[in-house]
Amino acid sequence: MKIQDKHYHTIWLKKDKPSIVQVIDQRKLPFSFEIVDLKTVSDVFFAIQKMVVRGAPLIGITAAYGMYLALFEADERDFARSINRKAEYLKSARPTAVNLAFAVDEMLQFILKEKDSPRIIEKTLKKVHSLKEQEIQFSEKIGEFGLELIQKIYRKKGETVNILTHCNAGWLACIDWGTATAPIYKAHLKGIPVHVWVDETRPRNQGARLTAFELSEEGVPHTVIADNTGGHLMQHGKVDLVIVGSDRTTVTGDVANKIGTYLKALAAKDNRIPFYVALPSSTIDWSIENGLTEIPIEERGPEEVAEIEGWGNSGIQTLKLIPEKSKVANYGFDVTPARLVTGLITERGICHASQKSIQSLFPEKL
Numbered sequence: 244m245k246i247q248d249k250h251y252h253t254i255w256l257k258k259d260k261p262s263i264v265q266v267i268d269q270r271k272l273p274f275s276f277e278i279v280d281l282k283t284v285s286d287v288f289f290a291i292q293k294m295v296v297r298g299a300p301l302i303g304i305t306a307a308y309g310m311y312l313a314l315f316e317a318d319e320r321d322f323a324r325s326i327n328r329k330a331e332y333l334k335s336a337r338p339t340a341v342n343l344a345f346a347v348d349e350m351l352q353f354i355l356k357e358k359d360s361p362r363i364i365e366k367t368l369k370k371v372h373s374l375k376e377q378e379i380q381f382s383e384k385i386g387e388f389g390l391e392l393i394q395k396i397y398r399k400k401g402e403t404v405n406i407l408t409h410c411n412a413g414w415l416a417c418i419d420w421g422t423a424t425a426p427i428y429k430a431h432l433k434g435i436p437v438h439v440w441v442d443e444t445r446p447r448n449q450g451a452r453l454t455a456f457e458l459s460e461e462g463v464p465h466t467v468i469a470d471n472t473g474g475h476l477m478q479h480g481k482v483d484l485v486i487v488g489s490d491r492t493t494v495t496g497d498v499a500n501k502i503g504t505y506l507k508a509l510a511a512k513d514n515r516i517p518f519y520v521a522l523p524s525s526t527i528d529w530s531i532e533n534g535l536t537e538i539p540i541e542e543r544g545p546e547e548v549a550e551i552e553g554w555g556n557s558g559i560q561t562l563k564l565i566p567e568k569s570k571v572a573n574y575g576f577d578v579t580p581a582r583l584v585t586g587l588i589t590e591r592g593i594c595h596a597s598q599k600s601i602q603s604l605f606p607e608k609l
């Protein structure tokens with residue numbers, strides 16, 4: 244998608260320097276556009292942990308590039324052990340998005356299989372690029388299937404379709420298109436009038452800062468709202484559809500996504516508003532059934548809640564928000580049970596949030 248009319252992906256190799264990976268620094272958006280060089284496995288680890296890059300699909304692909312960089316650092320005398328250690332290290336950067344472990348394990352298996360090949364670096368890079376390309380295609384397909392939902396509402400309603408989204412499940416969280424935003428971009432490009440309610444998404448404000456930025460750059464009408472506003476809008480008929488992303492979905496259709504998603508699902512259910520989750524299959528954890536007990540929920544530093552970051556006279560500034568002595572809890576994600584999810588929009592089509600329905604789209608996985 245575009246930033247100031249120039250097309251970008253969220254991750255790429257530096258021109259003429261194939262040992263340097265470059266990413267957009269998402270901690271600085273929308274205030275400044277900066278590109279960060281990732282040269283080592285620890286650069287990749289910190290980029291994921293500190294949220295220079297974020298969003299499940301992008302975390303996965305960044306980690307895949309991390310495994311490529313690991314080839315330049317691995318101990319040749321004990322290659323398998325050394326590369327395994329790098330993989331474990333990368334996987335420990337953040338706990339909730341399953342794309343991280345999925346991508347690292349896939350790369351690890353590939354590298355170990357090719358370990359004696361004289362062209363291992365070239366082949367590994369090709370593998371990373373194929374995973375990246377696959378994520379782009381997944382997002383684009385999600386866009387096409389999700390577009391049908393928006394079209395259907397538009398045909399019935401005959402006026403602007405109002406969509407509520409939470410966090411940033413946009414192209415910045417992926418490589419291109421996004422998951423929750425892909426159907427919105429497709430509808431906008433087709434000339435269907437859409438308007439997006441953007442939850443600010445405290446504490447990191449991914450909605451207010453990143454989703455609003457993306458939508459502005461693409462010219463999609465939108466309004467940023469405080470996180471607690473969605474229920475009120477739904478009660479007053481101002482939301483036609485909710486679409487969110489996912490960081491990990493169980494085989495039974497429970498969905499972990501940014502903290503606050505569950506409350507939106509409850510409000511949507513109470514108001515009979517369709518609540519869809521857009522996700523590529525790389526976000527489905529095929530090994531678990533119970534989202535509440537089996538998905539690890541990231542707890543982040545207290546400063547994200549106790550302080551707020553914004554643009555001031557001297558650039559990006561941080562302000563204190565709460566009394567010095569107050570305790571803070573900062574859960575990064577929550578789980579929306581399958582019973583509150585109207586449907587899952589995947590790269591193979593839309594299904595119910597149930598094992599049987601997911602299985603009908605991905606029979607080879609179960």
Ligand code: MRU
Nearest residue numbers: 297298299410412416488489501
């Ligand atoms: O903590 P973040 O910003 O990485 O969390 C991201 C989200 O929760 C997104 O909504 C989710 O990853 C879906 S991204 C396509």
